[in-house]
Amino acid sequence: MTISERIARLPAAVNIAEPFQAQLTQAKPEKGRTSGVTGHTGQSASSTETYSSLTKSLYAADNSDYTKADAVNKQWRKMNTVNLFDVLNGTADTSNRTLSAGDVEKMLQQGGLLDEVSDTDFSMLKFELSGLGFESGASYRSVASGEFRKNLEYLASRYAAMEDKIKTTYTGTEQKERLDRLNEMYETTLERAAKSYSEIVGGILEDYGVSGEKEKIYQSFKSGVDQKAAEYRTFLEQNKGFTGLEGTEDEWLLKDDEYIAARLRAQGNISGANALKSGEYSLQELDALGQYASSLSEMAAKANPYETNEERIGLDFAMLAMKTDVLGKEGNRSSAFQATLQKALGGYLNAFLEQFSRKLENNRKNARTTYDIQGNAGLDADAVWRVYDKTMEQYRLSGNAMEALIKGVESGRAQYAEKMESSHMKEIYRYKNSGSYWNDFFGNSSDRKTGSYHQSGSIYEQYMMGWLDFKNSLGDGESVRMNLSLKPIGSYPINQSGNWVSTNG
Numbered sequence: 001m002t003i004s005e006r007i008a009r010l011p012a013a014v015n016i017a018e019p020f021q022a023q024l025t026q027a028k029p030e031k032g033r034t035s036g037v038t039g040h041t042g043q044s045a046s047s048t049e050t051y052s053s054l055t056k057s058l059y060a061a062d063n064s065d066y067t068k069a070d071a072v073n074k075q076w077r078k079m080n081t082v083n084l085f086d087v088l089n090g091t092a093d094t095s096n097r098t099l100s101a102g103d104v105e106k107m108l109q110q111g112g113l114l115d116e117v118s119d120t121d122f123s124m125l126k127f128e129l130s131g132l133g134f135e136s137g138a139s140y141r142s143v144a145s146g147e148f149r150k151n152l153e154y155l156a157s158r159y160a161a162m163e164d165k166i167k168t169t170y171t172g173t174e175q176k177e178r179l180d181r182l183n184e185m186y187e188t189t190l191e192r193a194a195k196s197y198s199e200i201v202g203g204i205l206e207d208y209g210v211s212g213e214k215e216k217i218y219q220s221f222k223s224g225v226d227q228k229a230a231e232y233r234t235f236l237e238q239n240k241g242f243t244g245l246e247g248t249e250d251e252w253l254l255k256d257d258e259y260i261a262a263r264l265r266a267q268g269n270i271s272g273a274n275a276l277k278s279g280e281y282s283l284q285e286l287d288a289l290g291q292y293a294s295s296l297s298e299m300a301a302k303a304n305p306y307e308t309n310e311e312r313i314g315l316d317f318a319m320l321a322m323k324t325d326v327l328g329k330e331g332n333r334s335s336a337f338q339a340t341l342q343k344a345l346g347g348y349l350n351a352f353l354e355q356f357s358r359k360l361e362n363n364r365k366n367a368r369t370t371y372d373i374q375g376n377a378g379l380d381a382d383a384v385w386r387v388y389d390k391t392m393e394q395y396r397l398s399g400n401a402m403e404a405l406i407k408g409v410e411s412g413r414a415q416y417a418e419k420m421e422s423s424h425m426k427e428i429y430r431y432k433n434s435g436s437y438w439n440d441f442f443g444n445s446s447d448r449k450t451g452s453y454h455q456s457g458s459i460y461e462q463y464m465m466g467w468l469d470f471k472n473s474l475g476d477g478e479s480v481r482m483n484l485s486l487k488p489i490g491s492y493p494i495n496q497s498g499n500w501v502s503t504n505g
Contacts, residue, residue: 059131
């Protein structure tokens with residue numbers, strides 16, 4: 001077989017690298033007339049408003065708010081799909097590249113462009129589904145916040161919407177052939193995503209003594225996506241006119257499966273939770289478990305032996321334990337989910353101390369001066385547990401996390417101050433560098449009588465905001481935010497009234 005013959009056998013190539021940005025940015029609607037893509041008049045509409053969201057990422061899943069502008073852009077790309085052999089021969093048809101957004105939209109309104117499910121449609125869908133994954137890009141294993149729901153809902157909605165389009169467009173052999181192609185693509189993507197998620201989350205849990213979770217997470221993921229796809233399918237069958245586009249000039253969008261999929265996702269939790277198979281996690285539990293395990297991994301990876309002393313570790317352990325308790329009791333959590341959390345917590349606390357000790361030991365082995373040996377002195381685990389126990393004792397007594405935090409701070413600060421009376425302890429780097437953490441924990445001033453603190457960016461406020469943000473994230477439709485690391489208060493999406501924050505948590 002010649003090279004030309006081999007090239008000719010290649011599938012049609014989809015041009016995804018050059019959407020019609022020039023036409024979008026240069027087109028100038030007539031005076032007083034609105035653009036058919038953006039709804040803005042004149043040239044005042046910025047390029048960021050008129051660019052399709054698909055120009056921002058190769059993968060549609062990363063920009064799941066698929067709009068009419070995206071639909072026009074996608075159709076332009078389909079019209080400019082070329083065969084590689086034709087490109088090499090110089091016979092590729094590029095006449096459609098001169099079409100503007102308005103030209104394409106007018107053709108769509110006149111009908112005919114979206115009346116089939118072509119090889120190009122399948123090629124585009126396959127590429128878009130290939131973008132579903134769970135690697136966060138961090139140096140430690142984790143799943144990015146919101147990634148679970150994004151991937152799950154995108155896969156289920158695209159599958160349901162394309163399935164519906166095939167069933168309403170074709171019958172007999174043609175329908176079966178296309179449904180078989182779609183099902184194979186769906187199953188392949190589902191298998192890859194389920195395995196990836198289970199390996200990351202289950203692997204982290206295994207590190208902390210919770211074995212046997214990979215298979216359970218894997219099966220739960222597959223069942224959960226199948227259930228979600230079934231929900232979308234039922235919704236489509238029972239709500240034919242849910243977009244409100246029938247009889248309008250935008251009715252053509254009803255033939256764009258990706259647009260329908262986006263509108264399905266916009267419906268939220270459209271039919272409630274389905275019954276779980278025996279021994280499986282719900283979708284909410286899977287998402288929470290992923291964020292919980294990822295947060296443990298991040299906390300361990302970012303533990304700094306030059307700044308984090310035993311008293312702070314004890315306090316942070318207690319905050320983790322209190323969040324674990326609340327997370328396990330929130331909503332309709334299964335007993336199996338709660339047991340997994342508690343087992344992971346116990347294994348993690350001990351593993352963290354062992355890992356932290358190894359960091360100190362490695363620093364001593366690689367010491368460049370004698371000061372480095374003392375600066376990385378061995379860990380005093382008993383000091384960690386004293387602060388932890390004092391904090392958790394108050395939490396079990398009152399059930400109030402912020403009251404428990406204050407009690408833990410009092411214990412930790414007193415213990416730190418006592419240690420710093422020794423010249424020997426002052427030479428340990430993690431103690432030498434922790435003065436501001438403990439001395440200024442409550443900021444400028446405090447009033448224990450009223451139970452409130454004036455924060456002005458204090459460490460206490462960072463813990464408080466992290467706790468409030470964590471509790472707010474436990475509602476339906478959100479990924480849990482564990483907030484195990486201190487962050488600037490401005491990074492939390494919580495409305496505040498002034499700088500006064502009550503200790504009632």
